[in-house]
Amino acid sequence: MRQQASILHLDLDAFFASVEQRDKPSLQGKPVVVGGVGGRGVVATASYEARRYGVRSAMSTREARSRCPHAAFLTGRFHAYQEASAVVMGLLRSVSPLVEPLSLDEAFVDLARADLPDLEVETVTAYAAELRERVAVATGGLTASIGLGSSKFIAKVASDLEKPDALVVVPPGTERDLLRPMSVNVIPGVGPVTSERLRRAGVTTVAELETVDLDELVRLVGQAQGTGLHALARADDDRPVLAERETKSVSSEGTYETDLTDRRLMEGLLTRQASEVAGRLNKHGLSGRTVSIKVRLHDFTTLSRSSTLTEPTDSAATIGRLARSLLTDLDTSGGVRLLGVGVSGLADWIQDDLFGETAEEPEVPELDPVEAGVRARRATYAPGQDVEHDEMGRGWVWGSGRGVVTVRFETAGRPPGPVRSYSIEDPALRPWQPVNDVPEAVDPA
DNA sequence: TCTGGGGTCCTAGGACCC
DNA sequence: TCTGGGGTCCTAGGACCC
Numbered sequence: 250m251r252q253q254a255s256i257l258h259l260d261l262d263a264f265f266a267s268v269e270q271r272d273k274p275s276l277q278g279k280p281v282v283v284g285g286v287g288g289r290g291v292v293a294t295a296s297y298e299a300r301r302y303g304v305r306s307a308m309s310t311r312e313a314r315s316r317c318p319h320a321a322f323l324t325g326r327f328h329a330y331q332e333a334s335a336v337v338m339g340l341l342r343s344v345s346p347l348v349e350p351l352s353l354d355e356a357f358v359d360l361a362r363a364d365l366p367d368l369e370v371e372t373v374t375a376y377a378a379e380l381r382e383r384v385a386v387a388t389g390g391l392t393a394s395i396g397l398g399s400s401k402f403i404a405k406v407a408s409d410l411e412k413p414d415a416l417v418v419v420p421p422g423t424e425r426d427l428l429r430p431m432s433v434n435v436i437p438g439v440g441p442v443t444s445e446r447l448r449r450a451g452v453t454t455v456a457e458l459e460t461v462d463l464d465e466l467v468r469l470v471g472q473a474q475g476t477g478l479h480a481l482a483r484a485d486d487d488r489p490v491l492a493e494r495e496t497k498s499v500s501s502e503g504t505y506e507t508d509l510t511d512r513r514l515m516e517g518l519l520t521r522q523a524s525e526v527a528g529r530l531n532k533h534g535l536s537g538r539t540v541s542i543k544v545r546l547h548d549f550t551t552l553s554r555s556s557t558l559t560e561p562t563d564s565a566a567t568i569g570r571l572a573r574s575l576l577t578d579l580d581t582s583g584g585v586r587l588l589g590v591g592v593s594g595l596a597d598w599i600q601d602d603l604f605g606e607t608a609e610e611p612e613v614p615e616l617d618p619v620e621a622g623v624r625a626r627r628a629t630y631a632p633g634q635d636v637e638h639d640e641m642g643r644g645w646v647w648g649s650g651r652g653v654v655t656v657r658f659e660t661a662g663r664p665p666g667p668v669r670s671y672s673i674e675d676p677a678l679r680p681w682q683p684v685n686d687v688p689e690a691v692d693p694a
Numbered sequence: 695t696c697t698g699g700g701g702t703c704c705t706a707g708g709a710c711c712c
Numbered sequence: 713t714c715t716g717g718g719g720t721c722c723t724a725g726g727a728c729c730c
Binding site (some may be wrong): 264293294309327351352354355416437438439440441442443474541553554555556557574624678 | 720721723724725726727728729730
């Protein structure tokens, strides 16, 4: 914890809804709900007008509709939100090089690295007030709430205190007095489960939390969270503002209006999600070794399966195949409401880029251009393609070239099956009907 | 027809190695 | 024959955040 209130937390008010109201004057002053509009949608953001009717983030859209039927329900225009966010983050970065975005609408700014004469309360307060006005001007009228404090924790608590359109400064030295009467829920990382565990131990406020010793807290909520709570209850927080955070995983998932039961359809959807993930990995110059799938069953139980490759990949075919093979493990007969694909264990792509080859697949030698016939056959066996073999069953092409195709076979649904080489002329090897092309929308009803 | 989508971090158990 | 730790990697699940 610092001696000055030099950490600033900025939070754009009802961000998605505010952007919609800004861009569509007819929505100004009216309840607006942005989120999923389908039968299984939830609210991402509700305007303050909608909040008056009890509409909240994460509430099902169904319930939001019943609470506020006359609200405008919008699916969201993420491009517009990203644009507005970029304007704000750019503005913040012009203030200090140390800006840590937490999401599109939230960021920490380290004012100790800003160009300020000093970090006295009066100085930072005036500066933050001006910053709020600059945000409004730069974004065409979006309002932000700002908190200033001696740590991330305090700055964040402060920005939340008088939302919306507010500026709150917690003078250094007053942090613990501010926190003591508050619910333990103000502490980041305390959600419904932790809150309930603490309540059962007789702890509901920060003041009460302060009296629980470290060993007891660790026993209650585990090592990491226990030590974290012990410190934060005392406003003890030295976490630095970090401008750069590495991406750890990339994923794509979807919840479907009707539970899925058709395995082929599920495989097709996983394939599509794998392409989406691969595209984003590619765009950001990333690749990863661990491919995961997520499956939420009809009763909301959520399963995950993952498999780690020896080399990182960003190939849609590899990710898709692994994803499909991970699904074979699972009993989905009761119906599936959500499917997802993710890649983690990310590495920079640069290494591969230097050598112009991807690392996860063996190098495919160039074909002799004279061998027109072989070339034609090679096209039949593109890496990533599904094939079948009379003895080995189903597999997929790992590499091909010079009249040879290497095939990795999936055994009992487990990904790292045996790799075999075959002559491209081997009659026992045939292209397998690919599952990559699945109808855009299949209505089981 | 309760319960999104994109993430982060933690825990616990097992394999494996020294 | 029996019995040790510690460290790392992997997998599955779960809490939490916006």
